[in-house]
Each structure stands twice: as structure tokens, then as C-alpha cells.
Amino acid sequence: MGAIGLHHYMMISAFLLATGITCMVTKRNAIGILMGIELVLNAASLNFVALGKYTRLGLDGQIFSLFIIVLAAAEAAIALAIVLNYYNNFVTIDVDRGDELKG
């Protein structure tokens, strides 16, 4: 097995992305969908840091991953506030049951 190159990290990142999208699409639980979003953001983050090490991107990759982490935390807070409101309105977090527009 040779040295670990950029394509190894990008394959891992691609797998995480595909798994995250599958999770977002197949889960009925709203918090399950949020977990898929976290997986996708981590895939992008890993991609940036790997490119930062193996190409001329350098420090920019790590800085962008730092911003991704901060924005993902902010987005998780808002998404959970939305889930709480959904639960208050429908008494369930099954997203398939939210099929009436009347609040």
C-alpha cells in the first residue's frame, strides 16, 4: 500500500457526502435529517483540509474549514429551533405528517 495521497481523502469525503445525502433523503425523523446535513458539511470540510495540505491552497483550506464548522454550529441551532416549533405544532417530529399548510 503506497503513501496516502489526495485522492484517498477525496474518496472518503465523497463517501461521507453520499451517505449524508442518503440520510437526508431517507429519514423521516427531522433530527435524522439534521444529522445528514452534518455529515455533508463534514465531507466538504475534510475536502478543504486535504486540498490545503496536498495542493497550493495551503492555509486557505484550513481557514475555510474553520468557517464551515462555525456556520454548521449556527445552522444546527436554528434548525433545532425549527424542529421545536414543528413539534409544538404537530406533536410529532415525523416530517411525513407535516402535510397541512394551515398553522
Place this chain on the structure above:
Amino acid sequence: MTIDALLFWIFAALACGGALGVVLASRIVRMAFWLVVSLGSVAALFFLLNAEFLGAAQLLIYVGGTIVILVFGVMLTAGGAAPRLKATPGESLLCIAVAASLFGLCLFTVGSVDWVEVARRQGSISHENRPTAGTVGHGTHALGSALVGFRPAVVTTNKDGQPVKQVVLQTGYLLPFEIISVHLLVVLLGAAYLARPKQRREAGAIAASSGGPA
């Protein structure tokens, strides 16, 4: 296979296995556990990519913050009481054995380092600002400097036909840093307002309204 490659394959397998576990798990708390495994392995991959600050930030913010807030969401929106669980004596013994071996490993590692020599060597290193990331141990300094706007870079210019390396000052990331600070404030205020206590609709009212003209 070098230790570098071996560690990469171990953590890559854990990250992908954890992601698969998130998709395949049926209960939400087990999905949260597999997500912790996956994100922790991605943090380890960051350490392997010489992004030490990012790996530590990933563990602190993602595993210690975002997952905890997801589990809070699960607890706040769960219906029904959770069953009371107690660990069996076999499980307790296994846990004590694992904890004791981890403690022994830490003691052995700390005890096998010559701390006097380490202090002597650290005192003789000059704190110069290394401009590039990707080298071991200097990413944090470069990251911090870049975030407050100080970002030196080594460029190769052609002076009289000969390539000359010189250090120039590139624009840092001060503006995105300030924007993100304000963004975080706004988002947290918005989340606190959105999640304020409100009237919860009763389950009977839902059934009556959905069984009506639909």
C-alpha cells in the same frame, strides 16, 4: 505500511462505518452515537492532515456542541417515558477494565518523557511566524495571525533573471472573521427567540382538525 497510512485507514474505516451506521440505525439516539463516531474519526483525519487546531475545534464544537444539542432536541421532542436502564455487572467490569487500561497507558506515556530536556529545548526555539500551513505544529500560529489580518506568504519573483524568494504580506481574513462573529450573534438571538416557550397544540385538537374537511 507506515504508521501514517495505517492510522489513515483505521480512521477512514471508522468515519465511513459511522456514516453508514447513521443511515442504517433505526433509533434516533443510536444514530447520534454513530454520528459521534464518524465526526470523531474526521477529527482524527484532520490531525493526520497537520491541521491540529482544526481537529481540536472539530472535537470541541462538533462532537461536544452540535451532537449534544442534537441529543437535547431528541430529548425535548420524545414522546413517552424512557425505560430505566442499569448496567449488568459484566458490563461494569468491562468498563472498569477499559478505563484502567487507558489510565495506565496515559501514565506510561507521561512517565517515559524526559520533561527537563523538553523544557530546555522549548526555551531555545525562536517564535518566528511560519507562513505556510501543512507543516507540523505551525498551523495554529498561522491560522491565528491570518484571522486578525496578518498573513505573510513566500512568493518567488524574478529579479534580474534569477528567482528570488521574498516574504510579502497578503490580505488576511479579518473581514470574514468579523462577519462571522456578527452572524453568530444574530443566529443565536434568532434561535433563542424561535425556541421560546409557546402554547403547545394538544393531540386531540390535531386529530379533530385533520379528521374534519380534508
